[in-house]
Amino acid sequence: MLLSVRDLIVEFYTYRGVVHALNGVSFDLDKGEVLGLAGETGSGKSVTAFSIQRLLPANAKIVSGKILFDGIDLLELSEEKMREIRGQRIATIFQDPHTYLNPVFKIERQFLDVLEYNDPEIKAIRNKKEAEKVAFEKAVEMLKKVKMPAPERVLKMYPHELSGGMKQRILLAMAYSLTPDLIIADEATTALDVTIQAQVLEIMKELQREKNLSVLLITHDLGVIAENCQKVAIMYAGRVVEIGDIKKVLTSPKHPYTQGLLKALPRTDKEVELVGIPGTVPDLVNPPTGCAFNLRCPYATEICRTKVPPYTLEEGSTVACYLYGGK
Amino acid sequence: MVTEIIKIENLTKHFPILGGILQKTVGYVYAVNDVTMSVREGETHGLVGESGSGKTTVGRIIVKLTNPTSGKIIFEGEDVTRVKGEALRNYRRKVQMVFQDPYASMNPRMTVKSALLEVMNIHSMHKGSEYEYATKLMERVGMSEEHLYRYPHELSGGQRQRVVIARALSVEPKFIVLDEPTASLDVSVQAQVLDLLKELQKQYSYSYLLITHNLAIIKYISHRTTVMYRGVWVETAPTQELFKNPQHPYTIALMSAVPVPDPTLKREKIILKGEPPNPIEKVVACPFQDRCPYVMDICREKMPPNTDLGSEHLVRCWLRA
Numbered sequence A: 001m002l003l004s005v006r007d008l009i010v011e012f013y014t015y016r017g018v019v020h021a022l023n024g025v026s027f028d029l030d031k032g033e034v035l036g037l038a039g040e041t042g043s044g045k046s047v048t049a050f051s052i053q054r055l056l057p058a059n060a061k062i063v064s065g066k067i068l069f070d071g072i073d074l075l076e077l078s079e080e081k082m083r084e085i086r087g088q089r090i091a092t093i094f095q096d097p098h099t100y101l102n103p104v105f106k107i108e109r110q111f112l113d114v115l116e117y118n119d120p121e122i123k124a125i126r127n128k129k130e131a132e133k134v135a136f137e138k139a140v141e142m143l144k145k146v147k148m149p150a151p152e153r154v155l156k157m158y159p160h161e162l163s164g165g166m167k168q169r170i171l172l173a174m175a176y177s178l179t180p181d182l183i184i185a186d187e188a189t190t191a192l193d194v195t196i197q198a199q200v201l202e203i204m205k206e207l208q209r210e211k212n213l214s215v216l217l218i219t220h221d222l223g224v225i226a227e228n229c230q231k232v233a234i235m236y237a238g239r240v241v242e243i244g245d246i247k248k249v250l251t252s253p254k255h256p257y258t259q260g261l262l263k264a265l266p267r268t269d270k271e272v273e274l275v276g277i278p279g280t281v282p283d284l285v286n287p288p289t290g291c292a293f294n295l296r297c298p299y300a301t302e303i304c305r306t307k308v309p310p311y312t313l314e315e316g317s318t319v320a321c322y323l324y325g326g327k
Numbered sequence B: 001m002v003t004e005i006i007k008i009e010n011l012t013k014h015f016p017i018l019g020g021i022l023q024k025t026v027g028y029v030y031a032v033n034d035v036t037m038s039v040r041e042g043e044t045h046g047l048v049g050e051s052g053s054g055k056t057t058v059g060r061i062i063v064k065l066t067n068p069t070s071g072k073i074i075f076e077g078e079d080v081t082r083v084k085g086e087a088l089r090n091y092r093r094k095v096q097m098v099f100q101d102p103y104a105s106m107n108p109r110m111t112v113k114s115a116l117l118e119v120m121n122i123h124s125m126h127k128g129s130e131y132e133y134a135t136k137l138m139e140r141v142g143m144s145e146e147h148l149y150r151y152p153h154e155l156s157g158g159q160r161q162r163v164v165i166a167r168a169l170s171v172e173p174k175f176i177v178l179d180e181p182t183a184s185l186d187v188s189v190q191a192q193v194l195d196l197l198k199e200l201q202k203q204y205s206y207s208y209l210l211i212t213h214n215l216a217i218i219k220y221i222s223h224r225t226t227v228m229y230r231g232v233w234v235e236t237a238p239t240q241e242l243f244k245n246p247q248h249p250y251t252i253a254l255m256s257a258v259p260v261p262d263p264t265l266k267r268e269k270i271i272l273k274g275e276p277p278n279p280i281e282k283v284v285a286c287p288f289q290d291r292c293p294y295v296m297d298i299c300r301e302k303m304p305p306n307t308d309l310g311s312e313h314l315v316r317c318w319l320r321a
Helices: A045-053 A079-088 A107-118 A128-145 A151-155 A164-177 A194-211 A222-228 A246-251 A256-263 A302-306 B055-062 B085-094 B112-122 B130-140 B145-149 B157-169 B187-204 B215-221 B239-244 B249-257 B297-301
Strands: A003-014 A017-029 A034-038 A060-069 A090-093 A182-186 A214-219 A231-236 A239-245 A311-314 A317-320 B004-019 B024-040 B044-048 B070-075 B095-098 B175-179 B207-212 B224-229 B232-238
Touching (some): A003 A045, A017 A034, A017 A045, A017 A060, A034 A222, A045 A060, A045 A090, A045 A182, A045 A214, A079 A090, A079 A107, A090 A164, A107 A128, A107 A151, A128 A151, A128 A164, A164 A194, A182 A194, A214 A222, A222 A246, A231 A246, A231 A256, A239 A246, A239 A256, A256 B187, B004 B055, B004 B207, B024 B044, B024 B055, B044 B055, B044 B215, B055 B175, B055 B207, B095 B157, B112 B130, B112 B145, B112 B157, B130 B145, B130 B157, B187 B215, B207 B215, B232 B239
Parallel strands (some): A034 A214, A034 A231, A090 A182, A182 A214, B024 B232, B044 B224, B095 B175
Antiparallel strands (some): A003 A017, A003 A060, A231 A239, A239 A317, A311 A317, B004 B024
C-alpha cells in the first residue's frame, strides 16, 4: 500500500462559521494503481489532495485522521521533511496551468529551478555551471517525453507565449522529471479542449505505465475516470460514499448518489433520459445529521437521518449506505 | 412546411488588433469566417466547437451585441443585420440570450423581482400586471414567489440560472441564444436545467441556438447541429445523423476524443496532433489542414466547398466534395 488515508477530518474556519469540508475520508492507493476521485463541487476532492500535500490554507485544520504514505504518517512529519516528500515523492498537477507558472520568468528558469532544488543528482554537482547544463539537458529530455515540439525553443519562452495545452504539458514534464512515487492530478485536464485533453491524458497514461507510478486522478468527469482509472472513489459532502473497481461502480452503482449521478449524465455513446437529482448539495457549515445525502435520497429512512452509515462490502464495491449489509 | 425563424448567411467577424502609439490597426483576429446556418421554429440548433472556434461570437452577433464584418442576419424573413433604434429594440424583445455565468449576468444589488420587472418595463410588456407575470414566470422555471425577494448571492448556481432563464422569457421572445447555459453547473443540477429548457420548448415552442463545447448535451437536446472549427462551419446535420454518420475528419476526431463513462466500452481513440491554428492568421484554405490525418494538396490551397450529402447533411471537406 503506497498511500492510505484514514478517517480524515478537515475543517475550515470562516466568518460564516466552521465549514466541515472533510468528514472522515478513507481510501487506499496501491503502487502502480490509478485511482479516480470523483464528485461535484464542494464534495472535498481538492481538499483531500491539499491535505495529502499538507498545503491547506491557514484557516483550515486537519482535526483528526491519518495519511500514511509508504509507511510514513505525513501528518507527523516536520515541515522540512514534508518539503522533501512534496518535491521528490509526491507531485501535483493542478487545473489551471497558468496560475502555476510565474509570468515574469522564462520556462527555462522555472524548470531548472525545480530540478536544481529537488533533483538529488543535480544537487550533488558542485559546479553551478555544470549543474545548469545537466539540468537543461534533463529538461529537454523530459519535454520530449511529453511530446513537446521544439523543446529547446519552448524553454526560452514566457508562459504567455504558450497555449493552455502546452503549459499543462510543461507542468507534467516538471512533475514527472523528479520521478515521484505518487502523482496527484487535480482536474488537470478540465480547462483543456477535448482534443487537447485526449493528447494530455494519453501522455499521462504512457508516463504512468513506464514508471509504474501511482496516480490519484481528481475530476468531476466520470468519462475521464472510466478511460483512465482502475478504481474510483465517489465523494459527497466530504465523505467517500462508494469505492471500488470502475467496472463495478460505473456499470452497477450501489450508492443512491452514484446511481443519481450516472442518471444525470448526458452521454454521447447512447440515448438516455436524464433524471436530475432533486435539491442541492448541503451547506457544509450546517451539514445534515446522519447520511449527508438523506435530503436528496429517494430511499431515505429514519436511520439515515440520525446515524452516519458505516461502510459495507456489496458485490465488490465498498458502500456507505444503510440499504446494504443489513440494518 | 418548416419555417426558419432565423438565418445567418456568410457571417464574418474580424476584430482589429490595435498597436503602436497611434493605436493603428496592425492586424486582425479572424474570429468568424463565413458561417451559414439557420434555426427553425421550435427547434434547438446546437453550435459546437472548441474554445476559439468562434461559436460565442456568432451568438453575440445574432443578439446584436456586436456587428458582423460582413454577412447577413435574416430574422422572420427580414434583414436585421443593420437595424437601429425602434426596430432594434423590437428585435431584442423577440431575441434573448442566456449567458454561461448566471452570477455575472445579474446585478448583485437587484432583487430577482426588480431584475424581472426592469426587462418588462424597458419593453413595455405586461403593463399593470408585471408582478403577476413575474410570479407566473418563477413557477414556470420551477421556483416560487418567495424567491422574487432574494438577491443573487442568496441563490444557488442552479437557481440563478433559472432566474436568468425566467428573465429571458419575461418579454415573450421567440428565439433564445443559450451560450453554455449549464457549463458552470454540476451534473445533477445541469440535468434539471436541461430538462427545464426542453419542457419550456415543448410548451411554448421557443427556438433555441445552443452554444456549447459539450457534445453530450448537444446529443441530448439538439435537433440539428453545426460544428465549427477555427471560425469556419465544417459540418451541419440533424443531430442523430451527425452522431451516427459524421463526415468531417474534425467531427469524427472530436467525437472520439469525448471520454465515455462506460468502462466496458472498448474503442480506438483518434488522438489529433497539434493544436488549432492561431486566429490572427487569415483563413484561406481548410483550417483543419495541419491536424487532419487525410490532408491532401488541395486542402492547403483552397477552402473546401459546401457539399450536400442529402438528408440535410452538409459538410465542408475536400474528401467529400
